[in-house]
Amino acid sequence: xxxxxxxxxxxxxxxxxxxxxxxxxxxxxxxxxxxxxxxxxxxxxxxxxxxxxxxxxxxxxxxxxxxxxxxxxxxxxxxxxxxxxxxxxxxxxxxxxxxxxxxxxxxxxxxxxxxxxxxxxxxxxxxxxxxxxxxxxxxxxxxxxxxxxxxxxxxxxxxxxxxxxxxxxxxxxxxxxxxxxxxxxxxxxxxxxxxxxxxxxxxxxxxxxxxxxxxxxxxxxxxxxxxxxxxxxxxxxxxxxxxxxxxxxxxxxxxxxxxxxxxxxxxxxxxxxxxxxxxxxxxxxxxxxxxxxxxxxxxxxxxxxxxxxxxxxxxxxxxxxxxxxxxxxxxxxxxxxxxxxxxxxxxxxxxxxxxxxxxxxxxxxxxxxxxxxxxxxxxxxxxxxxxxx
Numbered sequence: 563x564x565x566x567x568x569x570x571x572x573x574x575x576x577x578x579x580x581x582x583x584x585x586x587x588x589x590x591x592x593x594x595x596x597x598x599x600x601x602x603x604x605x606x607x608x609x610x611x612x613x614x615x616x617x618x619x620x621x622x623x624x625x626x627x628x629x630x631x632x633x634x635x636x637x638x639x640x641x642x643x644x645x646x647x648x649x650x651x652x653x654x655x656x657x658x659x660x661x662x663x664x665x666x667x668x669x670x671x672x673x674x675x676x677x678x679x680x681x682x683x684x685x686x687x688x689x690x691x692x693x694x695x696x697x698x699x700x701x702x703x704x705x706x707x708x709x710x711x712x713x714x715x716x717x718x719x720x721x722x723x724x725x726x727x728x729x730x731x732x733x734x735x736x737x738x739x740x741x742x743x744x745x746x747x748x749x750x751x752x753x754x755x756x757x758x759x760x761x762x763x764x765x766x767x768x769x770x771x772x773x774x775x776x777x778x779x780x781x782x783x784x785x786x787x788x789x790x791x792x793x794x795x796x797x798x799x800x801x802x803x804x805x806x807x808x809x810x811x812x813x814x815x816x817x818x819x820x821x822x823x824x825x826x827x828x829x830x831x832x833x834x835x836x837x838x839x840x841x842x843x844x845x846x847x848x849x850x851x852x853x854x855x856x857x858x859x860x861x862x863x864x865x866x867x868x869x870x871x872x873x874x875x876x877x878x879x880x881x882x883x884x885x886x887x888x889x890x891x892x893x894x895x896x897x898x899x900x901x902x903x904x905x906x907x908x909x910x911x912x913x914x915x916x917x918x919x920x921x922x923x924x925x926x927x928x929x930x931x932x933x934x935x936x937x938x939x940x941x942x943x944x945x946x947x948x949x950x951x
Contacts, residue, residue, distance in 0.1 A: 564827065565826075569700055577745065578641070580741070580744050581645050581741070581744075582702065583708035584649070585645065585675070585678060587708045587711050588734070590709045590712020590713040591713075591716045594712075594713060594716045594717065595726045595729075596610065598656075603661050613668055615907075616668040617675065618672060618907045620668065620672020620673040621672040622904070624680075628676070628677055628681060628896050629890070629892035632681060632684060632753060636750070636752040636753070637688055637892065638749040640677070641745070641748065645682075645741045646738055648671070650734060652734060654671065656727040680899055683698075683880050684884070684892045687883075687895065688753055688891060689748075690884075698880060699824075699830065700823060700824055700826070701877070702823045702826075702877045703822075706816065753890060753891050774943040776897060776898055777935075777936070778879060778939055779902030780901055780904060781936040782875045782879075783876065783902045784912075784929075784932060785933065786906060786909070788929055789811075789815055789865070789868065791909075791913070792910065792925070793815065794811065795808070795922065796926065799922055801861050810865075811853075817869070818869035818870040818873065819869035822870045826877060829874065830881070835881050835882050836940065838878050839875050839878050843872075843933055843937040844871075844937060846871035847871075847930060847934060849864045849868035850864065850868065851864070852867060853865060853868065854923065854926055880898060882944070882948055913925045916928055
């Protein structure tokens with residue numbers, strides 16, 4: 563909890579954490595109105611899926627350009643502009659007149675989601691390096707908290723608005739005003755540029771130095787995406803629980819992930835990033851054994867253990883990426899986050915294909931196998947390349 567104390571001790575640390583919270587407040591509010599959008603345009607589930615895929619495409623499109631923009635105007639300014647434009651963009655999907663403009667609006671929202679996400683992670687990395695502090699994991703905990711606030715508070719506010727766009731506009735105004743107030747604490751921060759590093763910001767030329775980090779990020783976000791979309795169905799179809807209980811797995815997964823991220827910085831400070839990632843992978847492997855036991859209480863416990871296990875891995879991967887000796891912070895984080903997010907996108911789809919070919923149990927065995935591979939990379943690659951981290 564030391565990192566939480568740090569964040570609340572100064573606006574210099576709270577302000578970047580608030581960006582993480584703000585992003586997921588916007589996402590959590592928007593998700594509440596997906597059924598409304600589906601009804602408004604009379605869409606099928608597959609059409610909704612295609613529309614949401616445009617968000618993902620937008621995010622991936624933005625990633626190659628973020629390092630150059632960060633270098634041009636500074637990480638702090640990029641983060642400020644990103645969250646302000648993102649708050650505006652989230653209004654568009656609720657205002658557009660037809661399905662095609664919905665897809666375009668979600669593509670644009672995805673672009674600024676990727677821009678903001680990469681910039682805010684790079685911002686925290688730079689502050690950590692400058693001040694010799696750890697609060698990356700806790701910042702990701704604030705992201706999880708933002709989702710709870712967006713969905714939780716939004717579930718109450720949704721009854722107060724007859725027009726969804728009015729609700730979204732209110733949240734956007736709150737985010738914009740609060741961001742303008744807090745951003746003065748980080749807007750002037752620029753990336754620490756080592757003159758000995760490559761100045762080229764083309765991420766496609768820089769995958770090799772962080773290849774191990776990229777694969778692990780892909781595996782972990784593959785798991786996160788899969789659990790988010792398939793935990794309910796696993797409990798419903800395999801464990802045979804009622805529909806009212808099927809959501810318990812994801813709820814406990816989300817809670818333990820938030821808790822783990824708030825504790826993660828203190829653990830990382832004591833044992834280092836590589837050991838934190840390795841232990842996290844090992845805990846996640848044990849979690850899948852519990853999940854596959856296919857008893858309601860044991861499986862829900864497994865989802866809780868899984869959230870705790872993988873909670874710190876992505877923040878620690880970003881922390882290691884920021885310490886790369888071959889490239890600057892923005893480039894390294896862009897590469898790792900970009901390839902990692904591909905895992906988040908393809909995870910639910912591939913799991914569905916495996917389930918159709920075989921069954922959900924086989925899908926979860928596949929997730930377990932991926933984590934074993936990730937643990938192997940930690941032991942045989944990261945422990946050597948990042949021996950002192």
